[in-house]
Amino acid sequence: MSPHLHAGGCPLPPRVIAPALAAMRLGGFVPWSSVDYPGHQSAVLFCGGCPWRCRYCHNSHLWHGTAEVPWRTVEEFLERRRGLLDAVVISGGEPLAQAQAVAAALQVIRDKGFATAMHTAGVAPRRLARLLALLDWVGLDIKGPFARYPTITGSRRSGLAARAALEMVLAAGVACELRTTVHSALLSAADLVAMVTELRELGVSRLVLKDFRSQGCADAGLAVRHRPWLTPALAARLRAIMPDIVLPGRPELVGAP
């Protein structure tokens, strides 16, 4: 059994863990996933709350952080899944919106022998820094070039936060996957080239591009305005900057150079 450790290496005592978990706002959980932490059989917990308001967010029902699932339900479930699942993913919403509860959850999850993973947009880099030692893998959303963040997230300083979060993840050497949702009304071809160039300059070598999905999007206008425009020629241009770019699985892009 591993000790309860926080990023500074000191045990987080039960008197802190128990109330943090009791106050945790979980909007739901998925009992099994093979895609949320690539290469792992995971349960996925969805944290409520997010300080950003990305127009394409497909989990907008989680923004206000209503508690739907008590932690004890999750813990009982995980006890029954020992040996069947090997990891737990904390997703959202935005886990960093309730970092103390997430820290406690990650510690308990590790104690039970599961690997730990988290999806985040890096909304609060200092909170992320405290969690990195508790994580085996991070799925980090990159919204676009950092200068375009305010338009996409509705938050003025979001680009600065995201850049700092990315630099922390890279410096910590935690396994990670960077992912970008491409919506044609929010990211132009020039934006994509600028973003990939920025990421390459920061030392990123791999990026997963995902198509916008209208399911769950609260912005009805945006949901119907998406026209997939990522072409093989643009894909080739992006790959000339960063060779390892994973493209959406659309027929015209399968086999793109």
Ligand code: SF4
């Ligand atoms: S950061 Fe993520 S959860 Fe928050 S609004 Fe944006 S897409 Fe939704």
